[in-house]
Amino acid sequence: MPRRLIRVSRIREGRPFPLGATFDGLGVNFALYSANATKVELCLFDSRGRESERIVLPEYTDEVWHGYLPDARPGQLYGYRVHGPYEPDAGHRFNPNKLLLDPYAKRIVGQVKWSPALFGYVLGHRDKDLSFDRRDSAPSMPKCAVVDPAFTWGADRPPETPWQKTVIYEAHVRGLTMRHPAVPDAWRGTFAGLQVDEVVDHIISLGVTAVELLPVHAYVDDSHLLERGLRNYWGYNTIGFFAPQARYMASDTVGEFKQMVARLHRAGLEVILDVVYNHTAEGNELGPTLSFRGIDNRSYYRLSEGRHYINDTGTGNTLDLTNPGALRMVNDSLRYWVEEMHVDGFRFDLATILGRERHGFDPRGGFLDACRQDPVLSRVKLIAEPWDVGPGGYQVGSFPPGWAEWNDRFRDNVRAFWRGDEGQLAEFATRITGSADLFDKGGRRPTASVNFVTAHDGFTLRDLVSYDGKHNDSNGEENRDGTDHNLSANYGAEGDTDDAGINALRARQQRNLLATLFLSQGTPMLLAGDESGRSQRGNNNAYCQDNELTWLDWEAANQEEAKSLTDFVRRLGEIRARYRLLHHGRFFRGQYDEALGLKDVTWLLPDGSEMADEHWHDPHGRALMMRLDGRSPSSGLNEPGSEVTLLLLVNAAADTVGFTLPEITGEHWRVLVDTSQAREGQSIAGGERWDAVDRSLALLAVERDATA
Known part of the structure; x- marks a missing residue:
């Protein structure tokens, strides 16, 4: 009382x-x-x-x-x-x-x-x-x-990185800094820790332009996890959409978050927040009364016959964004994080929910329309996870102009292709050129496809090439949780091994997957720690593991093998930034320019001849060459310095494949990337044979002085 x-x-x-x-x-x-x-x-x-x-x-x-x-x-x-x-x-x-x-x-x-x-x-x-x-x-x-919003931002300015130059780094506030030796103990796992120079410098060195943070809104630890000695690590259990999670603050002021944003902006890095506006931590009708349920249950939640909750999220409840009050709360929250906290964009968890009207998903629904016309929200990056568990919930490619989307079709095809699955070649060509089948409409660009091979949910990159199946026993659910659709392979041994041959193949496959990610059209997203071969020992659902299983091991990242992989990622970042053909923001259409005798993209067989329809439908096809030519008017790169030709050689077969390099009059091909690490930096004449070892990729270039 x-x-x-x-x-x-x-x-x-x-x-x-x-x-x-x-x-x-x-x-x-x-x-x-x-x-x-x-x-x-x-x-x-x-x-x-x-x-x-x-x-x-x-x-x-x-x-x-x-x-x-x-x-x-x-x-x-x-x-x-x-x-x-x-x-x-x-x-x-x-x-x-x-x-x-x-x-x-x-x-x-x-x-x-x-x-x-x-x-x-x-x-x-x-x-x-x-x-x-x-x-x-x-x-x-x-x-x-109650907070005092006063904060001196000084000269802070948003980087406003164009979409075509954007490279995203998905990271967890705690996981990124808990074990970093340069971060003071009191700052580890906090927004303050993300301001440390050594952390920021590492991120920048990868060619990254934006840090996407897993949920930082205030969230609740599930009671069943606490009973098992675990807790909610990922944070997809929000209870406060305006408040930063207290666990991530070394101080008692929200100004710490603002300081982090200002520091990352000063380094040229954008800050994107992973946000969870699809449900809250209150669960279904048997859940606790913490906020929305007791304030106005019927206004905030989608209900079925009054008492029960519609569960299109799989978490017990679903926010009702057809209600004006709930819709206003979400939009007010988004504007607050942009205007007051200076963030640069959002990744929306289970975003199909946000576009659900009473009749189902609608790309012209109230929330999506509100974002598109809003003078604040329409100018920041908006990224949808375009699915939920409700009816008609899979909506990849269906979001309106102005939105980018996580492209799981890219993830699954690239994994299956490099694993050696049959019938993947034609789709692989579509995915690495921006997934036009999904996004080429309404003036959307290849950058609408957020390409990823791994994310927080699922295997890390190293585990993807080290385990045939998931190993989630430490989650306390008898390994029943987490997906079984991993498209992974262990190449001869489950988990860590001393077999040199297996380890060499795993290392090459990691390089293949990373190179495919960085050299594809679209917006690449790199999972933090993949650049150094981080493992979660086969756990593909580490949502409840707030411990050394999920925290980045910076000591291990300094070992020779890990440093080699990190250097490879840095090289990929440099190459992507240098060559506009790799991020030019238009779909390749294979258009032929008669005057120049060129196409913007040409698909070639290993023998150098152009691919025909029957080759695309060959279920055993696992090798091709992709030639990109910046001299083609349809490439959209008719500017000085753009006269470059790139050649991507891909061999996902389990055997060596011989490629005949296209002839370039008076020029030589220079090897930019070779995942077999045999010929990087070499110069090779057109017409020569390139023997690509099993499961390898190479990128070659011919550069001309367009200003001469």
Whole structure:
């Protein structure tokens, strides 16, 4: 119970906008959206987390409850108790005994302490969620904190890297810095740790232009994980869409996140956030009441017959972005992270959910349209994970102009091709030239395809070539979790081995996969640690492993084999940046220019003759040459310095294949990349034979002085 009553004269009317707790230098305005509540109490807490006051918000305007406290200051801890009907069958789950987090809280202090009091119903009751629990949840709940938004950004400017020059590095805040020797102990695993020069310099050296961070919004550790001595590592369990996760802060101020952004911007790196607006940590009807459920369940969640939740996310609940209040919250959150925190873009988890209308996915749906016309959001990078588990949930290539998409078709084909699967050659050609079959519409460019071979979810690159199957026993689910569709191979031994031949092939396959990623049209995304051969010992679902299994081992990264792979990635980054033919932002169409006798792209058999239809349909085809010519008008590179011809030689067969190099009058081919590491840097005349060892790739170039 509150320790003292509020004086009537102290609370003022305030304003319904902006939502959340807003400090204006003199006091704090509190505003909370709830279309169906009957009363809202603002609860204040002292520094020890003890409730000191309950204040009824005096005004209700346009479905927003609001009030102004002239003596409130930054650092004030608060939460809400919301009154209304408890009628689960009608979609209402109001319970004022439960302390609720403000959906617009900019900082959340403390962690959820799992107890029966967190649930709006009586655990174990025969009526399940139809029962009503009267226990106070405040002692088990984290608290919201008022923040002072003041921050001196100085000369900070967004890098605004063009899409065609973008290279993404997917990383985890903790995983990247927990074991880095240059990061002070107190900064490890935090936003402060990402500011350390040695960390930033490493990222830049790879040719990376953007750091994509796994979820940093405040999230909840699942109770079943804590019971097993684990916790939610990836962070796809959000409860606060405006607040940074406290675990990632070395200090007690959100300014630490801003400092990190400013430091990365100064290095020319963009910051992209992986965001989870498809569901919350409250789960289904049997989950806890932490925020949205108790504030206005029927407005925030998609419901089936009132009581039950639609579960298109596979996590128990689904946010309802057809509701104006929920849609506004998501868009306000996105704008906050751009305008106040200076981030440069977002990767949307299970983004099909965000485009779901009542009838299903709609590329012209409310949220997608809102982003496209928004003057703030339309100018940052928007990346969709274009699938969910609901009906019609797979929507790769279906998002509207202005969006990029994770391309799992690239991932699966490239893995299968290099593994030696049959019938992959034709699709491989489509994938490495930007996946026009998926994205060439509405003026979209190859950059709409975010290409990746590995990501946080699944095998690391090293494990992809070291394990035939998953090994997730440490997750405590008897290896039932995680996908079985890995398209991996161990090449003769499961896991680590001392066999020199197997290890040499694995190393070459890693180079093949990395080279394919960097040399393909589209936007490459590199998983942090793949550049040094990081392993998770065969765990392909390490979502709950916040330990040395998932943290980057920087000591191992300094060993000879790892350094060699890192140097190879750096070389790939340099080559991609240097040659505009590799990132020119247009689809190759194979158009022939009669005056020059050139095509922008030409597909050749190993003997040097041009490929015909029957060759594309040969299920045993595993080798080809791709010639890209910058002199072709259709290449779009008619600028000085663009007269370069590139030749990609690909051999995914298990045997050596002889290639006859195309003749170039008066010129020699220079070897830029050779994953067999036999001929890099050499100069070879056209017409000569190139014996490509089994499972290898090479990139050759002829450069001419276009200004002469």
